[in-house]
Amino acid sequence: MYSLNVEFFGYFAAILTTAAFLPQLIKTLKTKKADDVSLLTLIMFMSGVGSWIIYGYAISSSPILIANIITLLLNFFILISKIYYARKY
Amino acid sequence: MYSLNVEFFGYFAAILTTAAFLPQLIKTLKTKKADDVSLLTLIMFMSGVGSWIIYGYAISSSPILIANIITLLLNFFILISKIYYARKY
Secondary structure: OHHHHHHHHHHHHHHHHHHOHHHHHHHHHHHOOOOOOOHHHHHHHHHHHHHHHHHHHHOOOHHHHHHHHHHHHHHHHHHHHHHHHHHHO | OHHHHHHHHHHHHHHHHHHOHHHHHHHHHHHOOOOOOOHHHHHHHHHHHHHHHHHHHHOOOHHHHHHHHHHHHHHHHHHHHHHHHHHHO
8 A cells, every 4th residue: 555655656746747848848839939948958857857767767667767758758849849949930 | 886877877867857957047037037938837847846755755765855855946946936027027
């Protein structure tokens, strides 16, 4: 029962910190700009998320592993959108 | 030696995904706006980070625990700055 609760918090955290980047991606695509979003934050965050993937794999934590792979993908799309719109407009 | 490498990736990931939010906070304070930063992303992300703190404590992972406490604080300051500048300007 205890480990079940732990897993719950892991997956709840994983879903939230992953899904959190969807509104940012949607907002960027809608407004066609992300000038206020820090480029350095995106680059550092994606590097860190990549390291969490290695760490999650090493300690065999599925929530950390799966969440960070999707988080990396979403932030990659935000980064590409930011650069694309900055060049276009 | 193996566990030492695992810890290294954990702390490297922790430092990067935590420090990543400093450039965003500095940028927001300098430009005095964060209109392009999604409010929903900040709220969902902070809720998720709060859950990671509980998870990190439960599985006794120091990198997860420490990193997420600082990440929560930095994002809290970004959220406050965003709301403050949106009202003021």
